[in-house]
Amino acid sequence: MALEIEAIIERICRGERSAYAEIVRHFQKPLFGFLGRMGLNQAVCEEIAQETFVRAWTNLGRYDPAISRFSTWIFGIAKNLALNELARIEKYPQCSETLPEVASERDDPQENLVHSRAMRKLKQALLMLSPSDRSLLALAYLEGVEMAELADMEGCSKGALKVRIHRAKRRLQALMEKEYG
């Protein structure tokens, strides 16, 4: 369902605060998905998602639909906050992030075990990946966002974006193989 962002912003500026809930409800799921894929735990995801919506509210007047789509703008805010958080975690490793276990829904226990191991290795490799690669891959897996929009968020062409995503995946794979054979 497309969201009439400009109409919602107009309603908000006329004093109808409750209209903002439509934006929050629309973007909450993809935002949490994105933050989770950055390797952040649930509590940090909640904190950053909340801060993203607060900052978007405060700066709503600066949003210009002629320059970017609203999704590009709001994910840009979330990305900056997440990168700051990753930098803070790197500086103070005692507050290091953890990824929760990935639930497996396979019936066969053997298959389940193999899958869980692969996922665990990928989780560890993800935590070793550079923040910029993490953010790139996290954005690449956003549902319903076109490549052109992602390229806008990353400030590069579609072709360059595809190459960067491919390289980030190869680096993730290399880290996994280096650490776990």
Add this chain to the structure above:
Amino acid sequence: MDEEIDKFFAEIGKMPPEHFPEKVMLQIATLPLPEPPSQPALRWIALLGVVLAGLIQFVAFLSGIWSATAAG
């Protein structure tokens, strides 16, 4: 391998907790209303004003040089 990575990224995305929008809206209620977005027409007028002011300055500079040169 790509398939494994695709599955992994599909699985690690987090879900918002129940009542997350309500929690956000509680905080929003404490904040002032955002400034209305600036009108594109006003921005163009402002830009035109700045360009005009720059042009006047440039012409004044050139005429200053011309006057100084003409005065010998």
